[in-house]
Amino acid sequence: MSSQRATAFVPGHVTAFFSAHPADEPAVAGSRGAGVTLTDGVTVRVSAPAGETDAATGGDGGAASDGPGSRTIDGEPGSIGAVDDVLAELGARGADVAVETDLPIGAGFGISGAAALGAALAANDAFDRGRSENDLVRIAHAAEVGRGTGLGDVVAQARGGVPVRLEPGAPGVGELDGVPATARVEYVTFGELSTEAVLGGDTDALTAAGEDALDRLRADPRLPTLMDAARRFAREADLLVPEAAEAIAAVDADGGSPESSGSPDDLGAAMAMLGRTVFALGTGLSDAGYDPNVCRIDAAGARLVDERGRE
Numbered sequence: 001m002s003s004q005r006a007t008a009f010v011p012g013h014v015t016a017f018f019s020a021h022p023a024d025e026p027a028v029a030g031s032r033g034a035g036v037t038l039t040d041g042v043t044v045r046v047s048a049p050a051g052e053t054d055a056a057t058g059g060d061g062g063a064a065s066d067g068p069g070s071r072t073i074d075g076e077p078g079s080i081g082a083v084d085d086v087l088a089e090l091g092a093r094g095a096d097v098a099v100e101t102d103l104p105i106g107a108g109f110g111i112s113g114a115a116a117l118g119a120a121l122a123a124n125d126a127f128d129r130g131r132s133e134n135d136l137v138r139i140a141h142a143a144e145v146g147r148g149t150g151l152g153d154v155v156a157q158a159r160g161g162v163p164v165r166l167e168p169g170a171p172g173v174g175e176l177d178g179v180p181a182t183a184r185v186e187y188v189t190f191g192e193l194s195t196e197a198v199l200g201g202d203t204d205a206l207t208a209a210g211e212d213a214l215d216r217l218r219a220d221p222r223l224p225t226l227m228d229a230a231r232r233f234a235r236e237a238d239l240l241v242p243e244a245a246e247a248i249a250a251v252d253a254d255g256g257s258p259e260s261s262g263s264p265d266d267l268g269a270a271m272a273m274l275g276r277t278v279f280a281l282g283t284g285l286s287d288a289g290y291d292p293n294v295c296r297i298d299a300a301g302a303r304l305v306d307e308r309g310r311e
Contacts (some may be wrong), residue, residue: 005047006125008118009305011298012038012103013153014187015112015237015273016230017237020151020203021168026142030168031151033210034217034226036279037160038185040103040295042111044083044118046309047096048126073105082116085143087305088206090131092123102293106192108275113153116140117302125304133158134171141170153238160301162226164217179221182299183267186285186292190243191277209236223267223281244271244278251284 008107048067071079080099103109117140124131131139141154155174156163162179213229214282231248234240251269266282278285279304285292 002015003126004126005045005307006122007043007045007305008040008121008125008302009043010114010118010157010302011041011120011300012101012114013163014038014108014277014279015110015152015156015212016270017213018152018235018273019207019214020050021207026145026231027138028156028168028173029145029151030141030165030170030174031210032165032168032214033215033273034162034164034179034229035150035156036162036185036226036272036281037157037298037301038103038109038295039298040109040293041157041298042099042101042114043305044105044115044122045098045100046092046122046126048092048117048123049058049094049096059072068095069094071096072098074098074100080112080115081147082140082143082149083119085146086116086119086139087123089139089143090120090123090127090129092127094124095119097122097123102278104189104192104275105225106275107189108151108277110150110157110273112147112149113140113144114157114302115194116143117154117157120299121302121304138170138172158302160298162223162297164214164221166214166218176220177218179217180221180225181223182297183223183265183281185281185284185295185297186283186290187277187279187295188247188290188292189270189283190241190247190278191275195247203308204219204231206237206239209233227267227270227281231268234271236274239273243276244285245279245290247285247290250288250290251278251280254284254288 016036023029167175269280
């Protein structure tokens with residue numbers, strides 16, 4: 001029986017482009033780049049078993065955290081490595097954790113990072129650990145980087161909006177800015193793409209393309225520039241998969257690009273990094289005949305909510 005519980009919501013995050021910046025210290029490693037956070041996201045519910053909220057707060061978890069609690073993903077038994085690492089750091093291995101999302105896993109939406117950050121926020125509250133927001137983001141970022149499942153999702157999801165990662169790393173090391181804008185977001189997914197496989201290979205060409213894209217966006221921080229830079233990045237980094245290329249071309253052919261005569265609210269489509277997913281700002285995918293999921297840019301970033309998901 002639980003004595004305390006807490007719930008966090010973390011927006012999904014699609015990366016438009018990035019450059020990889022590894023380091024020996026996970027909190028220092030990360031990426032530069034930009035992306036869009038989504039009102040579709042991940043809900044993490046953490047329950048602290050009775051008697052554990054006063055356990056030691058050190059990274060070893062304390063005597064009360066010797067046994068792990070239950071772990072579920074969308075109602076089925078399952079765990080995410082970065083979540084387990086976050087709980088260990090907060091001395092909350094005994095927590096029961098439920099991760100729920102309507103977003104497809106492994107398709108470029110930052111699910112692992114969102115789950116880690118949501119677990120940090122909710123466990124901190126449920127176990128009364130008294131950590132600051134920046135500290136919790138650092139813990140989640142380090143766990144995500146340490147597991148090799150992402151480089152910049154956590155810091156972007158903590159901020160919300162259209163985050164621009166100017167310098168890599170967790171709070172206190174990295175630096176963020178943003179594009180002050182909002183928009184309708186559509187997305188379609190064609191399958192998974194391994195983040196670990198891409199990040200574990202040669203990233204020189206990818207990083208060069210990401211640096212060029214970031215320079216363009218910093219010179220002109222607007223959504224049309226973001227989307228145009230994202231399309232160019234996918235080609236130059238040799239990451240564009242055939243299904244994504246076909247969908248992007250279909251949106252362009254139907255008028256959904258800033259260079260076309262279509263609606264000024266339609267900014268074309270691009271591939272999400274890293275996943276076999278195409279996202280569009282506006283109605284480009286719908287207009288091109290696809291049946292996309294629809295949401296909006298999330299303005300608030302990661303936050304605690306009540307058990308029904310209300311802020």
